[in-house]
Structures are given as C-alpha cells and as structure tokens.
Amino acid sequence: MQISKQSILLLALIVLTAFGCGDDDGSGGSNNCGGDFDQTAMLTNYADNLFIPEFNELKAGTDDLLEATNEFLSTTDATTLARMRESIQALYLNYADKEMLEVGPAIDVNLRAVMNPFPVNEDAVDELLADGIEDHVFGFDRGLPALEYLFFSLEDDLLIAIFENRNYNAQSRAYLRFVVESMQEAVATVADAWNGEYRTTFIANTGTAAGGSLSQIINALNEHWENTKRDRLGIPAGIATLGITNPETVEGRYLDNSLELLQLAILGNQRMFQTGLDDNLDAxxxxxxxxPLRELINDQYLAGQNAVNEIEGSLAIAVDESPELVADAYAELVRNIVLLKTDMPSLLCVAITYVDNPSDSD
Amino acid sequence: MITNGSHFLFRAEAIAPLVTFRILYGLLMTYGAVRFMLNGWVEKLYGEPTFFFKFYGFHWVPEPGVTGAYLLYICMAVCGILIAAGLLYRLAVALFFVSFTWAELIDATNYLNHYYLAAILALFLFFIPANGARSLDVLIWPKLRSTTLPAWCRWAIITQLSLVYFFAGLAKLNPDWLFRAMPLAIWLPEHADLPLIGPLLAEPTTAYVFSWAGALYDLTIVCWLLWKPSRPLAYIAVLGFHLMTWLLFNIGLFPLIMITSTLIFFSEEWHERWQLRLGFSPMRPEDSRPIFNKDQVMVKWLLATFFIVQLLLPLRVLAYPGSTFWTEEGYRFGWRVMLVEKTGQATFTVHDPKTGHRAEVINSEFLTKFQEKQMAIQPDFMVQYAHHLARIYGERYDIENPRVTAEVYVALNGRTSQQFIDPEVDLAAQIDDLQHKKWIIPFRP
Structure with a gap:
C-alpha cells in the first residue's frame, strides 16, 4: 500500500508540473474579467441620463392621459374625445422608446404588461365593457393596445354612447378608469422610485453577479430586443406559422403606425446600449x-433600422405584399441577438439571468 | 496474487466507519429531498415542462407527473431517515435507489455529477450491510448484529471517491483552467460583495490562485487522506475547500456529500471513538460475526467490473474528436465539474419540404427556460428536441417528414460566440446515438 500511495502522489505531481511548465507564459490571452472600468460612473450615467429623465417624461404622458380621461368621463363630448385621442397617441409614441427600461421598480410593477400587452384581445375588451372588471384577471385587454382599439376603431358617436355618464355605462366607465389609472399608478411608482432611493441602490449595485445592475441592464436590453424582433415583426410576418401571416397582430394596428413604433423600439434599445455598455466594451x-464588438453592434442596429425603412406604408399590408422586405428586416434584427445576448455578456463576464436556474449546478 | 487479493478485500474491519457513513448519508439525502421540495423544484422541474429530455438508452423511463414526482421525493426523504436509523435498512436503500434514480432519469437536463455520485453510493450501500450495528434493525433482529464488515465495503467507497477527485482534477489540466483562470475568473468576481473576502475575489490574480490550488487539491487530496500522518490536515483541507465552494457556488449538496463521505478515510478506531463520544454504547465482542461473503469470487468480479466501467466511462471522451468542453460528447458521468461557463443561443426552424414554407420555433412554447439553456449547449438534446418539433409541427400543420434545422451560437468561457452546429443539417433526420456528431462545427480557439 505504501508504495502505491507514494507513486500515485508522485505521478500526480509530475503530471501537474508537466502541464504547468509546458507553456506557462505562452498563451497570454488571459481573460477580460476584473478590468478597471469605472462601473459606478457608468451606472450613474444610466440613472441620471436614461432611467430618470425617461421615466419622468413617461410620467408626464400618463399624467396627461389621466387628466384627459377625467375630462372625458366628466364631460363626454367630441372635444374631450379629441383630446383623449391625442393623449393616447402621444403616450404610445412616448412609451415606444422606453419599453426596454424594464429594470428594478419597473419589473416590480410589471410595467410592460400594464402598459403595452399586444396584440389586444378585442373580445375580452368588449366583454369587460359590458360585464365590468370585477374578479377579472387582466391579460391582453388593458394598456395602450386596449385604448387604441377602443378610441381608434370606434366612431365618435359610439364612443360617446359607451362612455357618457349614464347608469348603464357604469361598467365601461369603470373599465376605462381602471386601465388609465393602473397605467398612471404604475408609471408614477417607477418614476418616484428612480427619483428617490432606487437611484442610490442601483448605482451601488456594482459587480457582475446575477441581480447586479449591469446584469439587469443587459437582461432588460436582451429581453426587449427578443420581444421586439418576435412580436413587432416576426409574428405578424408569420415566421412562427409556416408563412401564414398574421397582420392582425401588429402593434399599433388601428393607428397604423407599426413601423414607426418598431423604429422607436430599435432606437430605444440602441440608446440603452449607447448609455455605457458600449464604453464598457471598448474599455x-x-x-x-x-x-470591435461595439462597432459590430452599432452597425447591426443601423442595418436593422435601414432594413425596416425599406418597408413602406403599412406593416400589416407589407407582410403580405412585400414579404421579402419584411423577412430581410427580421433577419437584420435577429443578427444582433447573438452579439447582444451571447457575445457581450460573455466578454463582460456577466451572467445572463433571465435564463434562470431553478436548480443547483456542479 | 488471488489469495493475497482475497485476503485484503475480505479481511474483517470494524463496522464503525460504515455506520458513520450510513447515518450521515441517510440524513443528507433526506435533507436534499426536503430542500428540493421546499424550493419548489419539483413543480419547476417535473411540473412545468411539457417535454422531457432523456439519457441515451433511458427513453423508456416513465414520466410520473408532478404528483408522482412528489411521491418519489417523499419516498426519498423517508428512506433517508430509515437508512440513517438503520430501520428496514436494505429495503429502504433499495427504495431510495429506485426513487432517486427514477427522478434523475426523468429529465436529462437536470443532470448533475453529484446526483450521479449519490446514486452510486446508494448502490454500494445496498450491498453493504451497514445496519449491523447501531441500528434499529439489530434491536428487532439481533441476529443481524455484526461488529465487522469485509474490507471491500470501505474500500469500494474510498476507490469511488478517489476516482471522483482524480478525474475532476485531471479535467482541470486544460489551458482555459490553468492559463486563463476560466471559468473562475467569471464566477469569483460575482461575489465581490461578500464581507472580508469579497474584494479579494474581485482580484484577477485570485482566480489563478484558486484554479491552480483547486487542480492541485483534486489531484492529490486522496493521497493526503490515505497517508495517516497527513490525514487530519488533509481533512481540514477538505473542509476548507468544500465549504469555500459551497459559499461561492450554487452547488447544493455536493460539498456536504464530499465532506461527509471523506470521513470514510479515517481509521476504524477514529470512528469508534467518535461514536462512543456521541453516546452510542460500546459494541460487544461476542457480536463479531465471521465474514459473510460466501461467494468471494463473485464479489471480486462484481467489484472489478464495476470499477473498470468507472474507469472507462470518464475516459470515453478520448474516443471523441475535439474538446469535450465544446462538443459535450462524453461529458456526463465523467466527473467534469465546474469547468465551463457557457451560454448558447439556439434558433430552430421547421421546414415543410413540399411547400418550402418555414416556421421559426419559439422555444418558450415547448421548453422551460432552464431546459432551453441546457439544450442550447448540448447537441444530443438538440436532436431530441428536433424530433419533438418534427412530431408537433407535423401534426399541427400536416407536414410530411418536416426538416428541422438550427442556428446555434455558443460562447465558451468568456469568449465571443461561435456557430456550434451545421445550420443546414436536418436534425430531425439524425439519430441520438453515442457516435460522434459530425455536424458539430469544431471549436476555434
């Protein structure tokens, strides 16, 4: 026994030293982790120049919508209706380049699900108008898409008839109030958090760990990009349904501004990247x-914007009339996924957590 | 030779080390099963998925559903207690082994090396009558009493643990681990906010020190544990090493399994002393029974076969071209622990060969996020998934022999991603066997 023990030990040490001496300084590649990039400065920039101003701007929009809704419900006529429509349309565009900001307090209030669950389930909205919101579990029947469906697909007379102050309108008025108030409350909660203590929390949460601010930014950016390419372009174009297009699923169906909303989504995502992740990659x-990965990503954003620009008129029509252009644009958006989701976090040594782990590893 | 060997394997040794092992193993398995249920993992891993990935050769394993899975885990928890108490010991071990192995075979994406180790240890216990002393069984059936066991009982466990350490250490002798400190350079800074050691973990040098120390530990710890003069110090190293990994990584029971199992290296007297100190009554010399193995040749053959397989299984990676870290071929059952940080991105497309129409697959419709993450880096899962997709899309859209292709990108140990498989290959037409998958695109360092 003694001999074999010692020989095992000796062998192990020889193997180890042999490997060790082999090419020690040979592969200077080392790794990118633990560099001296000033993450605090980057996170401060994210808070002060992206999250806080963006949510303040969004809050102005939801506050205005609440005001317009109150006016519309107290005096339901053509004037307040026009104001209502203006406010909804403005908020749509206001929110379109902010949806990627789903971090921290926005996740807590489930902001995207409150603001923009699309495509709208029109039957569900119709039922809510008639039967009321008691005990209802909301899904694709609230937020901007529901408001858009109501205020941009129905005629003035009908809208006034549905919402004017009559006893039999109690259900529909309560529904409208709920939809608008829940949006306003959610946005106000998020904006207040950012203007208050969450800013400090966010900036102090440095590091590369899952749940750290950097990881949260990258997760939010990627989830938004994947949702954008899939829901705003892919599903309508029928990428998941063997070429059977689904024009009725486009975002902004009644305002017919799907392409504008898509461009804003791309711009918003790009701005989030350019608020500091790009510098971190350079560093x-x-x-x-x-x-340089920064340039590859920026070029790819641009390629996506250009390809979307090629699609003309209405996306709902283009998916059938010029499917090649839509397919090209989709392909360009997809190309950024590998760069943003796989390459960037890998090089920055950050764990992607929205692919979460329900178990141990070993 | 043979007589010498039998003399060694069947020499009577005190049962005390195996009593310690039995009690700690049982309690640990109960803890593991209860923790699993309390964490909601039974729902997550057995309830949420609508499709389950299988190990090669185990496609026949039935899926018990969530209720069934809960029953399996409850069974494990109860059996763990019974094993520790030594009550209906052999039945409890058998039931534990069956329920544990069944649960592990349901979905291969849940594979962990330490689950595999736990199953092997249960298999050993089934053949080791570790209930011969300090058990409830001997109170009920005094004729089961025995103060000794044949030496092979303890040595089988020692050999198994040695193999785990040895192969884990051998796998660490690769350029990424030694010269890029990967993946520790990614994992350690994640804990920069820990008190005291946090700032140290963020230091790039620390990852190198840990990598080299870890490799040295794995490769040599067995020697230090076997050699009596160094044993106490070596066990302190075991504690330090595994407690550190327990603190830093999400590795569940593994540190506890190793910390408790390696006590088996300590002498019979050491175990006896501690058991007396902890209040067990002394064993009576008259309970010493002669060695029970009547068929020594059989035992020898079984042990030899088992350990040859245990040697060959991890070495099967040599039969595959390319790096296992990249291809994952021969990765499982090889004690390759904590070696890679990988992210994959897999986009599947189903083609209708008749019309030329294509459908991009939204993975979240068919897989949980955890399954998707595992699938996106492991080629055999891609084949299984492709077969599943072909079946579903074939029915849903009435397609004859749909083709399934995938654009897969994988980033390994802090590198940029590379395309992982041939995007043209029809995965639905591939067979998930043990052959090298030629459509894996080789890794470019």
Missing part, C-alpha cells in the same frame, strides 16, 4: 473576429 477591448 476591455472587446473584439469579435478582429472587429
């Missing part, structure tokens, strides 16, 4: 196939 000399 660690992040490269892919010899090209």
């Amino acid at each position: 660690i000399d992040a490269e892919k196939d010899g090209e």
